[in-house]
Amino acid sequence: MSTQTHPLESEYRAFSPASATLASRARQVFPGGDTRASAHYLPYPLSIVEASGCLATDADGHHMLDFMNNFTSLIHGHAHPEVVAAVQAQVALGSAYAAPSDHQIELAELITSRVPGIELMRFTSSGSEGTTMAIRCARAATGRQKIMKMEGGYHGSFELAEVSLVPTPDKRGNLAAPNSLAVDNSFPDSVLRDTVICPYNQADLAGALIDQHANDLAAVIVEPILGSMGMIPATAEFLSTLRQKTQQHGVVLIFDEVITLRNSLGGMQEVHAVIPDLTCLGKIIGGGLPVGALGGSAELMQLFSPEAVRPVMHASTFSGNVLTMAAGLAAMRSLQEQDTDRINNLAGRLRQGFNHAFEQSGIRGQALGMGSLTNLHFSDQPINDARDAMEGMIAAGHMTRLLHLAMLTRGVMSASRLMFCTSTAMTEADIDAAVTALHESLAVLRPYIKKERPDLLIP
Numbered sequence: 001m002s003t004q005t006h007p008l009e010s011e012y013r014a015f016s017p018a019s020a021t022l023a024s025r026a027r028q029v030f031p032g033g034d035t036r037a038s039a040h041y042l043p044y045p046l047s048i049v050e051a052s053g054c055l056a057t058d059a060d061g062h063h064m065l066d067f068m069n070n071f072t073s074l075i076h077g078h079a080h081p082e083v084v085a086a087v088q089a090q091v092a093l094g095s096a097y098a099a100p101s102d103h104q105i106e107l108a109e110l111i112t113s114r115v116p117g118i119e120l121m122r123f124t125s126s127g128s129e130g131t132t133m134a135i136r137c138a139r140a141a142t143g144r145q146k147i148m149k150m151e152g153g154y155h156g157s158f159e160l161a162e163v164s165l166v167p168t169p170d171k172r173g174n175l176a177a178p179n180s181l182a183v184d185n186s187f188p189d190s191v192l193r194d195t196v197i198c199p200y201n202q203a204d205l206a207g208a209l210i211d212q213h214a215n216d217l218a219a220v221i222v223e224p225i226l227g228s229m230g231m232i233p234a235t236a237e238f239l240s241t242l243r244q245k246t247q248q249h250g251v252v253l254i255f256d257e258v259i260t261l262r263n264s265l266g267g268m269q270e271v272h273a274v275i276p277d278l279t280c281l282g283k284i285i286g287g288g289l290p291v292g293a294l295g296g297s298a299e300l301m302q303l304f305s306p307e308a309v310r311p312v313m314h315a316s317t318f319s320g321n322v323l324t325m326a327a328g329l330a331a332m333r334s335l336q337e338q339d340t341d342r343i344n345n346l347a348g349r350l351r352q353g354f355n356h357a358f359e360q361s362g363i364r365g366q367a368l369g370m371g372s373l374t375n376l377h378f379s380d381q382p383i384n385d386a387r388d389a390m391e392g393m394i395a396a397g398h399m400t401r402l403l404h405l406a407m408l409t410r411g412v413m414s415a416s417r418l419m420f421c422t423s424t425a426m427t428e429a430d431i432d433a434a435v436t437a438l439h440e441s442l443a444v445l446r447p448y449i450k451k452e453r454p455d456l457l458i459p
């Protein structure tokens, strides 16, 4: 491996000396300087010292346009006045009770009134805990073990939720029956055996796989937009096939709407009019504090009731935490249909501008996504599943990383995999600033692409 620092990395280092200093301190206490894999990137991440609206200030005093929004969880951006007021009022009254509170009930009333598939619900401390409990509920309800998940799908920080997260061409096997792949060396074989991997957006293949495994299958879990693979929207046909086939075989259909609730008050299930048995939520419903939830039909959710014969066990010290509930309630009350419409339209403008920037640069690329969620791909081919997305990632090599750094040094913050999401704190001027930054970044990147990855250039 070359030890030479790439010129664009040098530019980034010169831009962020204070973050570099903090990163070396972090290395003394965190392995590799990191305590959260998704927020880490090389050579080191920008440290943020404060944030308000759509601007986050880094340790060197740059005001960064924040399109990351803590991985989609800040639908109003940072320090929304209603959320700040609610948290300040609540924290003075105590931050955690091992007891119900009216905030919990009110937030649940709001969510159940909006999300069509949720009659009853429970709060959790994270999205991962929500998906875990949904899977346990499905197993308890069906008496079956296996879970079908999508190739490239992500449902949290536990093994089953990450099986085949990175379906590399050498290991992933046949599209009609993909292999269950571990993402690291910690995965028990039992988890891989209990997971059936389904290709995304392939209605016929999914139907056949559900037929084949029906007797062992407790649940099918699916994100209505495949997030980690770069915001690939599911087709209505695909989701309807999953609905129809799971119903036919008595399999629980779980929609993981931890990310996608931000696209519509009722989630993508409302947009597609496909109603799952269970829905997992998280991110935006906590108003910026750690949160998760699961909900669904009364029949299934009753399995958690303390009055049930053998309730599914779910304790969790911070579930329904009163401070989180106060923040979440303020954020969700401040989110109405016109707000989701507006940020979805802003993201439409962003995608259009980004696509235009790629066209003008002569570099193969596209902005993919739906609603307020967007991801850049170094590919001009259709992207419908994880395999299509991987083609682009492999073709791009380290250009994805370099584009991310180039955008950062131009004041635009996205996830390192080039995911961008809009917030209600943004205006058209912010969108246009991000588009300008992409034009500039691609122009800077072009000579390196020409030299190192010429196939990415349109002849």
Ligand SMILES: Cc1ncc(COP(=O)(O)O)c(C=O)c1O
Pocket (backbone or CB within 6 Å): 071, 126, 127, 128, 129, 131, 154, 155, 156, 157, 223, 227, 256, 257, 258, 259, 282, 283, 291, 292
């Ligand atoms: C679709 C999806 N499900 C579940 C999770 C897990 O949520 P958390 O990180 O709050 O545990 C995430 C997190 O990014 C997610 O994107």
